Amino acid sequence: MSAETDAETRKTRNAWLLSTPALVLLLFAASGPLLIVLTYSFLAPGEYGNVVWDFDLRGWISILYTKDIFDGTYHLADAHLSIFWRSVKLSLMTTAVTFAIGFPTAWFIATRPPAQRAFWLFLITIPFWTNLLIRTVAINEVIRNEGLLNTFLIWLGVIAEPIRIIYTDTAVLIGMAYVYLPLMVLPLYAAIDRFDMRLLEAGYDLYASRGQVLRRVILPIVKPGIVAGSILVFVPSLGAYVTPRVLGGGKNMMIGNFIELQFGQGRNWPLGAALSMTLLCVVMVALLIYVRAANKGDNQNG
Amino acid sequence: MTTIPTAVEAKSIVKAFGQGAVAIKALDNVSIEIKQGEFFTLLGPSGCGKTTLLRLIAGFDTPTSGKILLNGDDITHLPPNKRPVNTVFQSYALFPHLTVAENIGFGLQMQGRPKAEVTESVARMLALVQLEPMANRKTSQLSGGQQQRVALARALAPTPKVLLLDEPLSALDLKLRKEMQIELKRLQQETGITFVFVTHDQEEALTMSDRIAVMSAGHVQQIGTPRDIYTRPANRFVASFIGETNFLSGQSDGTSVTLANGARLPMSAPQGRVNLTIRPEQLRVVPLGTEGAMPAHVASTVYFGTDTHLHLHLEGGIDIVARQQSPAQGGEAMKEGTPVGVLFAEGALLALED
Amino acid sequence: MANRAFEVARLPGFRTIALTAFVLLYLPIITLVIYSFNAGQSVAVWEGFSLDWYAKAWENEAVKGATYRSLIIAATASAIATTVATMAALGTTRRKAFKGQTAIYVMINQPLMVPEIVTAVALLIFFASIKVATGYTGLWYLIIAHAAFCVPFAYLPIRARLEGMDLTLETAAGDLYASHWQTFRYVTLPLMLPGIIAGAMLAFVISLDDVVITEFVKSGGQDTLPTYMLGQMRRAITPEVNAISTVLLALTVALLTAFFLLTRKNDK
Helix, strand or coil, rough: CCCHHHHHHHHHHHHHHHHHHHHHHHHHHHHHHHHHHHHHHHHCCCCCCCEEEEEEEEHHHHHHHHEEECCEEEECCCHHHHHHHHHHHHHHHHHHHHHHHHHHHHHHHHHCHHHHHHHHHHHHHHHHCCCHHHHHHHHHHHHHHCCCCHHHHHHHCCCCCCCCCCHHHHHHHHHHHHHHHHHHHHHHHHHHCCCCCCHHHHHHHHHCCCCHHHHHHHHHHHHHHHHHHHHHHHHHCCCCCCHHHHHHCCCCCHHHHHHHHHCCCCCCCHHHHHHHHHHHHHHHHHHHHHHHHHHHHHHHHH | CCCEEEEEEEEEEEECCCCCHCCCCEEEEEEEECCCCCCCEECCCCCCCCHHHHHHHHCCCCEEEEEEEECCEEEECCCCHHHHEEEEEECCCCCCCCHHHEEEEEEEEHCCCHHHHHHHHHHHHHHHCCCCCCCCCCCHHCCCHHHHHHHHHHHCCCCCEEEEEEECCCCCHHHHHHHHHHHHHHHHHHHEEEEEEECCCCCHHHCCCCCCCCEEEEEEEEEEEEHHHHHHHCCCHHHHHCCCCCEEEECCCEEEEECCCCEEEEECCCCCEEEEEEEEEEEEEEECCCCCCEEEEEEEHHHHHEECCCCEEEEHHHHEEEEECCCCCCCCCCCCCCEEEECCCCCCCCCCCC | CCCCCCCCCCCCHHHHHHHHHHHHHHHHHHHHHHHHHEEECCCCCCCECCCCCHHHHCCCHHHHHCCCCCCHHHHHHHHHHHHHHHHHHHHHCCCCCCHHHHHHHHHHHHHHHHHHHHHHHHHHHHHHHHHHHHCCCCCCHHHHHHHHHHHHHHHHHHHHHHCCCHHHHHHHHHCCCHHHHHHHHHHHHHHHHHHCEEEEEEEHHHHHCCCCHHHHHHHHHHCHHHHHHHHHHCCCCHHHHHHHHHHHHHHHHHHHHHHHHHHHHCCC
């Protein structure tokens, strides 16, 4: 029996040994630096960026409050709050829009004959792996003032003047919904694919209408997929940087751009670090919800 | 008479999984001797330890205690790649990235045999399992039966001292299984290699084996020829696992046994309560009143084609099944409630251990 | 037939929405590709077919440099990521759960979980201090950063491949006299190779596409194609950007198609 225990110990040691290069790389260039960010969030800002090594909570405080230049009192920072609010609002709306479009799309793919399914999935996967920047450029071409959409509408005679979409929240919403749609479709497809279509027959057999079958049978069963897709869209939306930068212009910032600002012109590294940590925490909470939902889904199906 | 030398010997093998109080003994003090050139079968229900024993012989696991000898040499701690023993896996485990010929030649190549020898040997094996036209196919292009043959050829190619077969026929359909049973027997006779065959199918075991070890719950229940095991089961487990049988109980006075219906049958058994068994085909159903017959009536009949099973009620609450040839065309099955007499064939009633 | 058969799985309107979604998904990309061949300056008015913008992009020294850097970084980073991911996959799959397994999984998949902007900022700070300390400002910062976030993309297909592999194949190899090394060389490695190639290709694509982390980590004059494009977009978008996008797009689609064929063929 001790021989077996030895073998197990050796295997475990091998597992760690073989994983070591990957772990070192990730510790060096992914996880480790996060600790530095955490540290920096408790330091004082330097005059030209960087930090001064003094313990300082101003980084965290200034997430929500600004110090009045005249009397030194703290007030809620409206500008910051509006950026947070915009980020959350746009991310939620992106999630809703992608779900509204993504669920029928995933259902459509999952109900194709098996031979065709791979093809439709491939069509979803190509944009998924295509450069985010390229897709943002592409949607930009469509919604610009002189873009495809306006040109088309003017040609139709529906409008005389181009509608100004670019550099608005709507532009960011359209852009994020466009770039993150595949992230919603793929997990929804996975859930629907596992869904036993005979349950539909059972539902109709028991006098349910199409709407009732959708609400009472399909949606509850594919719920883990819905949660997964929603989180997978919500998380990158919240941390989005490229899309709001290109489509939102300078004014319609989201948290990602706000963080960059602190390391650029803002020269407030501790605030940027604190904001990064805050974003990270929100994302982690969302991911925990996702993991719990995914586990529940596994239990239901296994 | 020359004694046939032993090929494989398992000596007091214990194999426990887990540790301490939660340890489960998959094999509990198992000893088996397998003769050279023998078709030896390990038979038992799933979880009886037969596959565990096979894996110990192959070297995929080491016993917790006990020894495995091959031709008298202790190989207990020899790794599988150093043992002249090959396995036909239940799932075949054919290498999907290699062709049929490459699969068959794999073992010889790993042993570092010269190319010419490998080529020659592969050709011989392909001929043996009649798969010459498939030599350069990928194994995924083969049917289940063909894959089975490749697995056999691959395991036989390095001419092992012992071939281990782990339920190799279980994935095949009934017809193919029957064919492969004959094929396996032919291969074993042609090659003269010792086969150790694991199965849970008693019919398979009875038709193919020279000797059978019946296993249950980590113990060997009985070792013997198929005839021995069928006609002289050592205990209740063996009797019920192999074929169909009736169980009775009786009171023994040493020279005769009294059944619950009062019938006294001469047989030697240890005094006291005894467990008895008799096979359904050893019962004769005769007209009531035949001399020596016990009175009974038919409870129900079940038609099996060639045979018909008669479920009989005897006095004293004895329920028993008799197997009869089905009546010829036009003949009538016996009606329920028909009073009949029952005779036990001479010497067919056995006393069981436990 | 007068009555259409009752299709159980049909939900009203779903097909229309789905097909619209596919059109919306591809319309912008196709437009972008088409206008990269436009003869005129405009990205709105079609003035005839030409390859001028490709020629222009090709003659642009900045684009050439960015292309070169993109390829060097993607090739090196994906090679590093695939190597370490292969080792990690061999270590962590096909065994009973062991102590620290979850920790390893979390570490390896960390780049998928942490928002890119946060990693970007963290690397900016970290590498800035190394740059000050060592004075080295070469491409290796970018290569290491890319290699790190490519690890999970390389790891996942390799792990999937290994887990789909029948363990008895290796047992069988051992039974047929193969040593541990021979088993790895002649059975395990050939069987996991499609996974390794798939992982390497994904890592390559991911590295090639990265904008955010590169934007923060690069030193002056270290633009890759995506960051070059991002820089260009501060001004008016020209068909030159479209041309570069189209080339990148073609490369991605080619690699993905290869990836799909590779993984599909081996599912059988």
